[in-house]
Amino acid sequence: MGIKVLIAEDDNVFRDLVCDIVKKEGYTPVEACDGQEAIDIFFSRNDIDLVILDVMMPVYDGWEVLKEIREHSDAPVLMLTALGDEKHEVLGLKNGADEYIGKPFGYEVFVARLNNQAKKIKREVSNExxxxxxxxxxxxxxxxxxxxxxxxxxxxxxxxxxxxxxxxxxxxxxxxxxxxxxxxxxxxxxxxxxxxxxxxxxxxxxxxxxxxxxxxxxxxxxxxxxxx
The missing domain is CATH 1.10.10.10 (Winged helix-like DNA-binding domain superfamily/Winged helix DNA-binding domain)
Known part of the structure; x- marks a missing residue:
């Protein structure tokens, strides 16, 4: 099964960067440019395995998107934000995020955390x-x-x-x-x-x-x- 990763990020350059990393690691990126689009995509299809979610987005911010996802799904969510202090990290984890990474992030750290979540998905999912x-x-x-x-x-x-x-x-x-x-x-x-x-x-x-x-x-x- 190919792992599909929803990447919700309003910064086009940064979103392209994350998409490139996701592709390089062998996963399929699905892009959303704001919180509304992220929610629409997540709930209109049933094949999103992992969500990479920026906190500061228009329409609905990352916290609102995370809350909506957690009301219906336990899909892994990796939060990306410039609010990298400990207070916001704790808030993200308490609200159901599986990982919380501050911007700018180290490439190897991001890849390691991405692959860690992907391994969990592969362990949990079997064909039938x-x-x-x-x-x-x-x-x-x-x-x-x-x-x-x-x-x-x-x-x-x-x-x-x-x-x-x-x-x-x-x-x-x-x-x-x-x-x-x-x-x-x-x-x-x-x-x-x-x-x-x-x-x-x-x-x-x-x-x-x-x-x-x-x-x-x-x-x-x-x-x-x-x-x-």
Missing amino acids: LNVGKIKINQGTHKVVIDDVDIKLNPKEYNLLIYFIKNMNTVLSRDQILDKIWGYDFEGDVRTIDTHIKTLRAKLLLQGNYIKTVRGSGYMFEVEENEDY
């Missing part, structure tokens, strides 16, 4: 995951049951993957909330129940893989006689 009658392509996020494409939104998809990676393990609502919505989510915990109800319905008969463990949370379990 088969669980019971559910087939998932983790590269394209395509979910298929009995040759029927199942359309899941990002939260539902992340929920399904989280359940599968923790099969036969009871997951509390707090665990699910922290993993899928983030530790700083301020909404109602019943949001989890609503999303799981919708996910079960979309998974057709395989929705019964998601068991309710009364008083504890939820567990993903596949019967031994299911066809693989």
Whole structure:
């Protein structure tokens, strides 16, 4: 799978520089010149693996773009900014950034951090995951049951993957909330129940893989006689 990197930067010269580095390392750059375009591109396609995000951008700044991405996705985000002091670095990491690099940056440091995130993506992504009658392509996020494409939104998809990676393990609502919505989510915990109800319905008969463990949370379990 070729890793696609969304580069959101309003400075054309600097954006071209980052694109050249990304290409040289063997990845495919996708360009955005402001925060609005970055959001539009990220959510209009499902193949963005990594985001390189400048903080100071027109329309929506990097913080706003990061917040929007984190509400729907855990794709790695590398922040680039001239605000290179420790205070802003801590702020970036607390808001969900995976890396924070001040401008101007050292070439070798940037490449090392870029490749570090790419290695994580490669470790996490496999071509196909088969669980019971559910087939998932983790590269394209395509979910298929009995040759029927199942359309899941990002939260539902992340929920399904989280359940599968923790099969036969009871997951509390707090665990699910922290993993899928983030530790700083301020909404109602019943949001989890609503999303799981919708996910079960979309998974057709395989929705019964998601068991309710009364008083504890939820567990993903596949019967031994299911066809693989």
